[in-house]
Amino acid sequence: MTLAASTNEIVLWVAGGGVVFGTGVVLASRVIARRGASRTGDTVAPGVDVPAAPIAEPPVVEAPATPPTVRDRTSRTRGLFANALSSIRGRGRIDGETWADLEELLLRADLGVGLVDGLIADLRARATESPMTGVEELIAGLRESMTARLSGANRSLSMESPSGPAVWLFVGVNGVGKTTTIGKVATARVAAGASVVLAAGDTFRAAAAEQLQIWAERSGAGFVRGAEGADPASVIFDGIESAAAKNADLVLADTAGRLQNKTNLMEELRKVRRVADKARGAVTEVLLVVDATTGQNGLSQAREFAAATDVTGVVLTKLDGSAKGGIVFAIETELGIPVKLVGLGEGAHDLVTFNPGDFVSALFE
Ligand SMILES: Nc1nc2c(ncn2[C@@H]2O[C@H](COP(=O)(O)OP(=O)(O)OP(=O)(O)O)[C@@H](O)[C@H]2O)c(=O)[nH]1
Numbered sequence: 001m002t003l004a005a006s007t008n009e010i011v012l013w014v015a016g017g018g019v020v021f022g023t024g025v026v027l028a029s030r031v032i033a034r035r036g037a038s039r040t041g042d043t044v045a046p047g048v049d050v051p052a053a054p055i056a057e058p059p060v061v062e063a064p065a066t067p068p069t070v071r072d073r074t075s076r077t078r079g080l081f082a083n084a085l086s087s088i089r090g091r092g093r094i095d096g097e098t099w100a101d102l103e104e105l106l107l108r109a110d111l112g113v114g115l116v117d118g119l120i121a122d123l124r125a126r127a128t129e130s131p132m133t134g135v136e137e138l139i140a141g142l143r144e145s146m147t148a149r150l151s152g153a154n155r156s157l158s159m160e161s162p163s164g165p166a167v168w169l170f171v172g173v174n175g176v177g178k179t180t181t182i183g184k185v186a187t188a189r190v191a192a193g194a195s196v197v198l199a200a201g202d203t204f205r206a207a208a209a210e211q212l213q214i215w216a217e218r219s220g221a222g223f224v225r226g227a228e229g230a231d232p233a234s235v236i237f238d239g240i241e242s243a244a245a246k247n248a249d250l251v252l253a254d255t256a257g258r259l260q261n262k263t264n265l266m267e268e269l270r271k272v273r274r275v276a277d278k279a280r281g282a283v284t285e286v287l288l289v290v291d292a293t294t295g296q297n298g299l300s301q302a303r304e305f306a307a308a309t310d311v312t313g314v315v316l317t318k319l320d321g322s323a324k325g326g327i328v329f330a331i332e333t334e335l336g337i338p339v340k341l342v343g344l345g346e347g348a349h350d351l352v353t354f355n356p357g358d359f360v361s362a363l364f365e
């Protein structure tokens, strides 16, 4: 038996044991991974003995008196901007180094080469058209161009289902924060008076359903799960049917993390979507969850997911721990998918609607 400890929980691996909940203690069984029921294309070979993933019990965080803000929680990206802008201001005049500093700042914040080139070219064109009086004008110009790149997107989340509950499907690669985001969305929607059901469509990862169940209990949402290894599409279908029978407003469907380059798993997602549409409800959002700390890597994942499914919006998680907040600009301008929600921490209330004005001011002020 091995004992592992993390900041939020203690995890005990016990041979052949069941799952037991205690105060901050989760016991998870060691499992034989997917004997005979393995998903081809996944990284785990059939019949290989691997430890079950620990149940990622979400930390209990008291509801804050005021909701978290992007400004409070994005200190790493803001720090990057503050340092670069202060050294540009310190030099006082626009010269070759100024342009190089700006370019470096934008690249380090992970806006991506294409977008950075575009922004710098815009600024240079402006400077040529009417010579800039000083660095403040240059910085203001950059801020304006960046704001413009995020304007006009429709960031609303639709609950318009002609009959039955609206269904929001959460997709993305492993560990990006899909289940946690569902917990946060459930918390907010239940508090706003909606009747919400969580459907445990991640039937692959051991303990995934238990993790979602904890969120359902904490948020006051209903919960539907299937057997481990069951077809995710049928579990989500059952979840929608059960929600429809209870006149619920919203189903939040979890899915297993998957690599975007595994075509069979992407096909499985399409099937989930088809089957969900056949149930007594309507898929009104397919939300791609992207981890902001992965920067440009997250962008290429987003590109593949968008090609495989009709993604309606992005949830950008872990912006609180990332210096790569510029990925917001890259996702929107290069993929044309609106960032709708932003994750600012691990707690139930650490999710906000993305507001470009607030975000850009947080970077520049
Ligand atoms: N700091 C921070 N941590 C987050 C955020 N969102 C999720 N996490 C953490 O990221 C880790 C993974 O979250 P999960 O919700 O389990 O991710 P997932 O995408 O469901 O993972 P799989 O189901 O394994 O694919 C957990 O430790 C979460 O607490 C966020 O916005 N900020």
Ligand SMILES: [Mg+2]
Pocket: 178, 179, 180, 202, 208, 254, 255, 257
């Ligand atoms: Mg999950």
